[in-house]
Amino acid sequence: MSDSSNAALADAPSDVAAVISRLYVYPVKSCAGVQVEQAILLDTGLEFDRAWMVVDGQGSFLTQRELPRMALIKPQLKHFEMILRAPGMLALHIALDQVEAPARVTLWKDEVAAYDMGPLAAQWFTDFLGVxxxxxxxxxxxxxxxxxxxxxxxxxxxxxxxxxxxxxxxEASLLQFNAKLAAQGFAAVGMERFRPNIVLGDASQGLELMPHDEDRLDLLQIATEQGPVRLKPVKPCPRCPIPNIDPATALSSPEVGDLLQGYRQDARVGGAVTFGMNAIVLQGIDHLLRVGQSVGASYHFD
Structure with missing residues (x-):
C-alpha cells in the first residue's frame, strides 16, 4: 500500500474507528467455519468461502436447517488441500486444485454450474449425514x-x-445479545452461531462501536498493505433457525431465535429477524485482509 493511499484512508472522516477483530471462512456451505488470521479478498468474498457445497441426490443444496449434524463437519485449509473431519469418521482430504465431473446444482431458486468432487467424497458425506x-x-x-x-x-x-x-x-452486537441472554438465565453463545466473515472490534484509540452499528454504516474502508479496501453494507441479514444450533454439539438452543424475535425484527426486510449486515466488494480485490487492520466508516443517513 502506498504512503499516499494510507494517508488518504487515515484522513478520511469517520464516525466509527474500528479494527478487524476476527475473520472467518466457511469452505463448505453450512459446515463449520475456519477462523483465520488473514484471507485474500476476492470479488466473491473471502478466498475459499462457500467454494464447496453439499447436495442431495437431486442436486439440491443441503444445510443445517435440515441436517444439524453438518455443524460437526470441521474443515481445515492447508497449502494444497482441504481436510474435513467429523466425529467417528476418518479424515477426508480434498485437493484444492482438482475437481471431477461438471454438474448442475440448485441453491435456493438458482441453478448453478458446479463440479462434482467424486464418489469418495460422496460416500463420506452420505455415511456421516445418513442421507x-x-x-x-x-x-x-x-x-x-x-x-x-x-x-x-x-x-x-x-x-x-x-x-x-x-x-x-x-463484537458489540454479540456482547449485547449475550447480556440479554444472561438476563434471561441462559448461557452466552459464541460468534460462530452467526457465521460472519468479518467481525468488527473497537480500535485501541477510536470511537467505540455501539451494538448493531454495522446496520447503520455506509462504506467500510479497510487499510491493507496493498491499498484500501471498500466494502458496502447493502442488506440486513435475515436469520433462519441455524443460529439455534450449537456448533459444538449440533443440538438446538431455541432461546437464541426466541430472543432475536423479541428485539431484532427489521422493517427493512418485511419484519424478518436480522443480525449482521451483508456487504459487497467495491474496491480491493486480491488484497489481503488481516486481523488487526484499521476500519473506518461513516453512518448512513437516508
Whole structure:
C-alpha cells in the first residue's frame, strides 16, 4: 500500500474507528467455519468461502436447517488441500486444485454450474449425514449475482453464499445479545452461531462501536498493505433457525431465535429477524485482509 493511499484512508472522516477483530471462512456451505488470521479478498468474498457445497441426490443444496449434524463437519485449509473431519469418521482430504465431473446444482431458486468432487467424497458425506449426499465445487466461470435491488444495480458476485459476498457483525452486537441472554438465565453463545466473515472490534484509540452499528454504516474502508479496501453494507441479514444450533454439539438452543424475535425484527426486510449486515466488494480485490487492520466508516443517513 502506498504512503499516499494510507494517508488518504487515515484522513478520511469517520464516525466509527474500528479494527478487524476476527475473520472467518466457511469452505463448505453450512459446515463449520475456519477462523483465520488473514484471507485474500476476492470479488466473491473471502478466498475459499462457500467454494464447496453439499447436495442431495437431486442436486439440491443441503444445510443445517435440515441436517444439524453438518455443524460437526470441521474443515481445515492447508497449502494444497482441504481436510474435513467429523466425529467417528476418518479424515477426508480434498485437493484444492482438482475437481471431477461438471454438474448442475440448485441453491435456493438458482441453478448453478458446479463440479462434482467424486464418489469418495460422496460416500463420506452420505455415511456421516445418513442421507444420499454429494460434495460439489462452485464453477468460477459461473456468474451468480446478488440482488440488484439491494446493491443499487452493482453486479456483486457470489459463490455458494446465500446471496451476498461478505457478512459483517460487530463484537458489540454479540456482547449485547449475550447480556440479554444472561438476563434471561441462559448461557452466552459464541460468534460462530452467526457465521460472519468479518467481525468488527473497537480500535485501541477510536470511537467505540455501539451494538448493531454495522446496520447503520455506509462504506467500510479497510487499510491493507496493498491499498484500501471498500466494502458496502447493502442488506440486513435475515436469520433462519441455524443460529439455534450449537456448533459444538449440533443440538438446538431455541432461546437464541426466541430472543432475536423479541428485539431484532427489521422493517427493512418485511419484519424478518436480522443480525449482521451483508456487504459487497467495491474496491480491493486480491488484497489481503488481516486481523488487526484499521476500519473506518461513516453512518448512513437516508
Amino acid at each position: 444420499p449426499a454429494r460434495l460439489v465445487r462452485f464453477d468460477p466461470e459461473h456468474k451468480r449475482i446478488s440482488s440488484l435491488h439491494w446493491t443499487d444495480g452493482i453486479e456483486a458476485l457470489n459463490q455458494f453464499n446465500d446471496g451476498y459476498p461478505v457478512l459483517v457483525i460487530s
